[in-house]
Amino acid sequence: MPQPPISIHPVFLHMAQPMPSHCQQLRSISALGSVYGNDRVKSEGNVRAADYLLAGMLGYGAIATGFAGLSIMLVIRRESGILKRVRATPLPASAYVLALLATTMVAFALEAICMVVIGRAYFHTHLHNLVSLALALLLGAATFTALGLALTAVIKSAEGSSAVVNAIYLPISFLSGAFFSPHSFPAVLRAIANALPLVYVIRLVRDIALRDQHIWNRPGDVAVIAVWGLVGAVVAARRFHWEPREG
Numbered sequence: 001m002p003q004p005p006i007s008i009h010p011v012f013l014h015m016a017q018p019m020p021s022h023c024q025q026l027r028s029i030s031a032l033g034s035v036y037g038n039d040r041v042k043s044e045g046n047v048r049a050a051d052y053l054l055a056g057m058l059g060y061g062a063i064a065t066g067f068a069g070l071s072i073m074l075v076i077r078r079e080s081g082i083l084k085r086v087r088a089t090p091l092p093a094s095a096y097v098l099a100l101l102a103t104t105m106v107a108f109a110l111e112a113i114c115m116v117v118i119g120r121a122y123f124h125t126h127l128h129n130l131v132s133l134a135l136a137l138l139l140g141a142a143t144f145t146a147l148g149l150a151l152t153a154v155i156k157s158a159e160g161s162s163a164v165v166n167a168i169y170l171p172i173s174f175l176s177g178a179f180f181s182p183h184s185f186p187a188v189l190r191a192i193a194n195a196l197p198l199v200y201v202i203r204l205v206r207d208i209a210l211r212d213q214h215i216w217n218r219p220g221d222v223a224v225i226a227v228w229g230l231v232g233a234v235v236a237a238r239r240f241h242w243e244p245r246e247g
Helices: 010-015 024-036 049-079 082-087 093-123 130-154 158-175 187-193 197-212 219-241
Strands: none
Touching: 010 049, 024 197, 049 082, 049 093, 049 130, 049 158, 049 197, 082 093, 082 130, 093 130, 130 158, 130 219, 197 219
8 A cells, every 4th residue: 555645844854953952852842842732643542742742752852862962972072082081080981981871861851851841831741650651761861872872983083973973863763753653654664663772762652651551561662672772882881982083
């Protein structure tokens, strides 16, 4: 059966900017919620678009902050010599990395709280099972921080870091259905999306937040996300560089 064409509203164009600030997710939920908030997503059980969008944006926030933001920041610090100087101090390398990861997780937690508050205050969103939701977001953020650390091993210059990261995480975000339902995608795009970790993060978040599930009811999604995080952690542990690689 032929697939219906995929139409992208112009409001989505603001997503395709160079690496966003920590406020992009808040701008996104505000902009998209204003346009689509009162619609219904029939392919997803007729849920309110505002609720569906908020759940997707929470998953998007995990990859935008933990994967994109962290990897770009680390590459810039590495190429500017900051990481090399830190490594030469008495501070244990593991302590520095753990501090960065903790800071990233705290930043994402604050963003997630702000998105939920904005969604509730302006678009009357309602999310179920906040404890399970928080655990799912923590798992997703941890996985993407590990993958972000691993990605730094293949980026050799600070100037090219933003281009490389955006070329990876923006298509992943669209294919994974962070901003709209992927049901109208061609089969080949859905097959590609099903190999990506963000699909499982967003699916887990939406099942918990919109369909009244708990994280322990979705062991398959949890396992896939955890495996991706483990792969990222192993690659990062073996390939992470402290000294500049450019030149």
